[in-house]
Amino acid sequence: MSIYNSALKTAAEDLLQALDDEDLVSLAKTATNNRITPETKKESIDAILLHTPNVKRLLSYRRITTQKLFQYLHKNKVSINGYASRSQLANTVEVLWGESDNHENGTQKKHKNESNVTEKVKVIVKSKSLGDEYETKTKLCKRSSLNPEESKSIRNLEETHSIENLQVQRSDDFSQEFCRWFYTMINRLQPECSNQLGDNFREQVFSGNSSVGLYFLCEPYKEMHGKGRIETFTLFKNVVCEYRFIFSPNLENGIGAEKSPHGMVKIFCCGTLHQGSAFIGIFEQEFGLVFSPADQAWLIMNTKVNFKHTLIQEIPTLPPYEIFAITAS
Structure with a gap:
């Protein structure tokens, strides 16, 4: 089943509306393997959602940039660190959509527990100098x-x-x-x-x-x-x-x-x-x-x-x- 036929269609449309026409046409071509060239914004969004199988695939499209994901979460009143990576923002959108009961009038409910959205990340800090060829x-x-x-x-x-x-x-x-x-x-x-x-x-x-x-x-x-x-x-x-x-x-x-x-x-x-x-x-x-x-x-x-x-x-x-x-x- 595609996103177009799922309960998340409205939420996904809301996210894609923030993209400009050129990016939407490019995404539509990617989703359809260059078999469709849409002429309007609505045709682009419909093609993307109809031929994208799931949310994870949708959020993997590089045209949906870090900036767009952050702006979308801000619009939906989700608190998140300004230094979050693209993959972390995408994961947060997945969590948000998974917790939303309905997507009415293009808006979504705020995640009920923000502590589940922002997780601790542990990394090893690099210390050696770079000089090797x-x-x-x-x-x-x-x-x-x-x-x-x-x-x-x-x-x-x-x-x-x-x-x-x-x-x-x-x-x-x-x-x-x-x-x-x-x-x-x-x-x-x-x-x-x-x-x-x-x-x-x-x-x-x-x-x-x-x-x-x-x-x-x-x-x-x-x-x-x-x-x-x-x-x-x-x-x-x-x-x-x-x-x-x-x-x-x-x-x-x-x-x-x-x-x-x-x-x-x-x-x-x-x-x-x-x-x-x-x-x-x-x-x-x-x-x-x-x-x-x-x-x-x-x-x-x-x-x-x-x-x-x-x-x-x-x-x-x-x-x-x-x-x-x-x-x-």
Whole structure:
């Protein structure tokens, strides 16, 4: 059953009304896999709700930004920390809708117990300096298991450096969520993955002055570069489509994150490469993410990708990374 035919239709319509026409058309195209191009705001909202199976999927659309979610909760008199992450705001909307008995006249009842909305989040604070180069950080190596003493040290860190009542997101959760979203979006460029649920790959995921570097570590060696939002987007899309790349990121132990003193978040990911059902090699990718106050969203400032042809079907991994707090500001 879709949201259109559920009791939450009015609430979802109220949320979507805050989006501009361009965002609604884009969401409608995403929800219908580009099979419908609506001409009015109502047609856009109807298409989104009719072809979106549940609330979790609706709130995962990136066009429904952190700012829009916060404004919606404020409108409905829900108290929430101003530094809450997008995923926490989305969870709060889910809780709000789950507790509402009815959605009359486009309004909702306030959550009865605000203590259930704002939860304590504990994170480990990152302390080491950042100086390692990209080549070092993307080197493939197997993740070693922790011995009892190391596990004890981590537990002590969690107890010592916990942040109480601060709405933040753990770096491991953030990086996993980002990679799942990004590679699903990229894979949808291929016909065999086009019916998967996910956003459409578009220029707006990159910052205005973004850059990309693509490195083919095989014979003959080749590298390609692009600068600026349009060139970065076009080059990445063209290469993925030309080589028919399908990415399978190692979301369990092939992801890491770091944060610079100035707020840029670096995400590292590795995994296997495929063409259709055929395994063709592995990839290593680095993202530099910046939070845009204008867009109220994380944008890709730069990215580098290593493509390696290999016949050894071993899933690449990365060493453990320290966990730290990520806040949108």
